[in-house]
Amino acid sequence: MQLEDYFDFQRPDDIRLKGTRVGIETILYEYIHRARTPEEISNIYTSLTLEQVYATILYYLHNKEAVSNYIADWLEWSHRMQEEQRRNPPPVVIKLKKLIAEREAIKKAQENDSQISAG
Structure with a gap:
């Protein structure tokens, strides 16, 4: 199995774990910004296997610059949406x-x- 086989590349700004509605940003936010271990992430998101969590982290490590940009774009979009919901x-x-x-x-x-x- 290839690493990319774990993911569903719906759009350049929407990469999900195959067979789920979970985006890679969900796992990577927990891993990068909250310093959670793969085991902790797997326990939080019970619909995911530990293997899927590790595959996401490995995908990030293999494509660090592109995935870091993906996460930065996602965070920026999230902040804009939060502000929009606060205003309206x-x-x-x-x-x-x-x-x-x-x-x-x-x-x-x-x-x-x-x-x-x-x-």
């Missing part, structure tokens, strides 16, 4: 934030009432 949150997020704020207000009012009753 989906309606469900707005509704959840409103509910959380209402519950916090009720909780504070109840705490104030209990302090007044105790004092």
Whole structure:
């Protein structure tokens, strides 16, 4: 089996482990940026085998410059999407934030009432 046989090269910016929806960036982020071992990564992503995790790391080591650029592009895109969601949150997020704020207000009012009753 060739190393590339472990992957599904959908687009230049979308490389996934064959037979999964997991992109190589998921594994490599854990490995590079969170310093997790292959065993830890395999335990976190239970749909992956340890062999798939090692194959991804080996692919990275064999193609370090290209894969590093791939990861940098992915991180940049992720940050842009997070900022976009922060500026324009989906309606469900707005509704959840409103509910959380209402519950916090009720909780504070109840705490104030209990302090007044105790004092």
